[in-house]
Amino acid sequence: MDQDIVNALELLNTTKQEVQRMRDSGWSSLLDDVFSFCNKYEIAIPKMDARYIPGKSKHRALDVTYSHHFQVERFCVVIDLLLQELNNHFDIVSTDLLLSMAYLHLAKSFGNFDKKKIMRLAEYYLNEFDSSELRDLSCQLDNFIAHVQGFDKRFFNMKEITNISKVLVESELHQTWPLVYLLIQLTLILLVATAFVERAFSSMNYIKNKLRNSMGDEFLNGCLVFYVERKIF
Template sequence: MRLNASIDVARFLLTSGFPFRGHDESEGSKYKGAFLELLNDIVEACAKETTKAITEDLDGDYFGILVDESKDVSHKEQMALILRYVNKRGMVIERFLGIVHNTIGASFKRKDSLRQHQEDKLEELLKFGEVHTGQGLNQERGLQRPSDTHWGSHFKTLDNFLILFSSIVNVLKDMKRDCPYHLDRFVAENLLSKIHEFEFVIMLHLMFKVLLLTNELNKVLQRKDQDIVNAMGLLDLSKKRLQMMREDEWDSMMDEVSLFCGKHGISIPKMNEGYYNGKSKRKRSNISYLHHFRVEVFYAIIDLALQELNNRFDVVTSDLLLGMTSLSPVDSFANFHKDRIMKLAEYYPSEFGNKELREHNFQLDDFIVYAQKCDSKFLNLKGIKDLAKVMIETKLDQTWSLVYLLVKLTLIIHVATASVERAFSSMKYIKNDLRNRMDEDLLNGCLVC
């Protein structure tokens, strides 16, 4: 009776994400001996049964695995494994399989101080007519930590930093003057010195512009209902805009930086003088400030961004994404493109040899005519997921087996890391600030369930 009750309670806690041992989930907590061992055994058994159920549902079919990592609440690197497959009913299934800004944002008092300086600045701007009131205008901004798994957060952080610069300076001055601890005063003084350097300001503006040019692409790739054709268009646009920025926008950016420096009392070095790295003003290098900022910073960062986009979206990736889009049934297969679909199939040589590719070519011709003109069930589908389910329901997966195979292979391709981000969000519920000492086995068992 006690064992059954313990299992029932453990199952309830696992499905609810509740703690087992209060706020302390570590091995060194007050719960000792047989009870602790039994509890860990129950969690492990539940995790194994959950994994077994997933394996049986998979039934030896094709699957994709996406791996990513992030820091948990105790700053340990955790790895998430996401399994993606299509079940026997044509439904896409995703499972969580395993888990093998700081100075100002750290204090409520400093946050309040930042908010007050922001309000005072806004009142001053309103008084002189530099900003206007109205619904949705001049909303309160704050500094947020950029997220490791949310690309757009870095752009938003830099945007807010530029707008709140004077308020941030005032808060740091208050810290430098009023903080009771010497270390806090030292940190504030050091940060004040850093953010008033010309090199910091030019980097702030440069990174803001680079992230601005890729922000729309980032937002599209983060969406669950991804429009790949639109995403590929935005990819090309981002690369062209970065190249245009590299070739034509140095002077305009320098004008913005100079205006910003003049507004906030930041000294601008003479660009024809020899650059020094900050260690000693007496030891100047053979290159000028202009060469350093334009070639070693401006060009180098833009080239790095372009190279990263080319690496992440190479020819193979582009072929895969465009082939996926060409299979989409949206608007009666409006994006259907036979050559792209055949190119997609060629990337699976184990499944599509010469004989299969030839047969697949014929099946595509028959399938698209049937789907567009002969069966109304294919008219209002919203995506490839719906296409797979309808093919199973109508048993057309057997008639055009190679078409369905490619649809299934397409569905298990991970286009973005949204699933992993949701998994990491779950991890923060399980291992939170009050339970940050739980061991890896218990964390893994809880998350699998």
């Protein structure tokens, strides 16, 4: 829950790649581990090329082998469910937002800078950036990146977007590039506006349960604040 949004995106992509790699080429190594485990503890292993028999009755043998059953109907199915769950949690819009944020990262002095991707991020916030402000943001981005890459050493070796915001405020550069600063702020609060809110809604099940279903909104809000922020209180 405290992970930087860019780092979280990198971990998400790594997880998807590893899960996909496991599906494509991980079956043999997993099978070897299973065979080793079974031999160590003297567990009977069926012949993998024999017809699969669900249960104990040989009359119920299916037209697939044990190898096909375990690899296709079990191993691949579980991995596909995991990948589908990840894709459901990070749909096209969410992934596009996260990818756009990655280009605001200071790694390698904005070596991954992609102005089109960053502008795409701003376009999602229609209430914050109208057409004229998008044009101004485009100019401010050019000046900001040129300043960071060529002149200001205070931005060197930063690993998190939060540090960019701090340096901008401390140096009062957030007044020079206010739209860039606004975009960074929106990036930083996205994690709070998604995961934090989801946790708050989940907490409502504990607060407003069957015994307290007549609780008013004001009292519910007060209880939720204490419950969600219980570490602070």
